[in-house]
Amino acid sequence: MESFHFPSHSKCIVTHFLWLSVNLLKHMFLVFCRHTWQVQDKIDANNVAYTTGKLSFHTDYPALHHPPGVQLLHCIKQTVTGGDSEIVDGFNVCQKLKEKNPQAFHILSSTFVDFTDIGVDYCDFSVQSKHKIIELDDKGQVVRINFNNATRDTVFDVPIERVQPFYAALKEFVDLMNSKEYKYTFKMNPGDVITFDNWRLLHGRRSYEAGTEISRHLEGAYADWDVVMSRLRILRQRVTNGN
Numbered sequence: 434m435e436s437f438h439f440p441s442h443s444k445c446i447v448t449h450f451l452w453l454s455v456n457l458l459k460h461m462f463l464v465f466c467r468h469t470w471q472v473q474d475k476i477d478a479n480n481v482a483y484t485t486g487k488l489s490f491h492t493d494y495p496a497l498h499h500p501p502g503v504q505l506l507h508c509i510k511q512t513v514t515g516g517d518s519e520i521v522d523g524f525n526v527c528q529k530l531k532e533k534n535p536q537a538f539h540i541l542s543s544t545f546v547d548f549t550d551i552g553v554d555y556c557d558f559s560v561q562s563k564h565k566i567i568e569l570d571d572k573g574q575v576v577r578i579n580f581n582n583a584t585r586d587t588v589f590d591v592p593i594e595r596v597q598p599f600y601a602a603l604k605e606f607v608d609l610m611n612s613k614e615y616k617y618t619f620k621m622n623p624g625d626v627i628t629f630d631n632w633r634l635l636h637g638r639r640s641y642e643a644g645t646e647i648s649r650h651l652e653g654a655y656a657d658w659d660v661v662m663s664r665l666r667i668l669r670q671r672v673t674n675g676n
Contacts, residue, residue: 485649490607495564495580504636505653508650510648518637519618520616524575527575530609545564
């Protein structure tokens with residue numbers, strides 16, 4: 434995870450920074466017609482992120498067939514009480530789960546789960562996908578975490594005898610990621626910008642009190658890993674060649 438800081442009065446500068454950071458990659462990960470999006474409490478919230486309640490650990494958009502790889506978050510305004518950010522290394526939690534309960538790891542890395550997200554936010558949207566919560570490559574290495582309990586569908590297309598073992602495995606996984614031993618809690622200040630791997634890091638937020646005005650405001654953006662890695666290779670080649 435990388436972090437930056439800008440003066441608290443420089444919203445327009447940081448908004449430009451978010452745009453420039455991803456535009457330098459020659460492509461922005463569009464989510465429902467937007468390059469950037471706002472995280473703040475709304476009366477007509479269609480997402481728990483847009484409330485003042487606790488936001489449990491999750492990765493963004495497992496309801497997409499190809500979830501965004503890199504996430505950027507800029508803190509514009511921060512509440513005095515509550516609103517702390519929480520992160521946990523999903524790959525590390527997977528390793529601990531595999532060591533502690535190999536069967537639970539196998540269940541979560543072999544069972545397809547339905548995710549769905551339907552609503553209106555800037556435009557109408559309706560997205561659905563199937564993912565294993567723990568996604569492995571052909572060598573059995575964890576390559577991506579797909580988990581957002583808020584968008585996990587009510588449909589669960591597995592034989593009935595596999596339902597209870599799945600939920601037992603999922604509970605153990607969630608309990609591990611919420612362990613004080615593995616999670617990190619911090620508070621973003623106005624001007625802070627963090628970037629992180631949305632395929633690896635699960636993130637959340639502690640609850641905070643609602644006021645008559647918006648008391649907490651983050652602005653976010655996504656970038657695709659293919660584009661990020663392409664840009665890094667080009668930059669590395671230019672540095673190597675002295676261009």
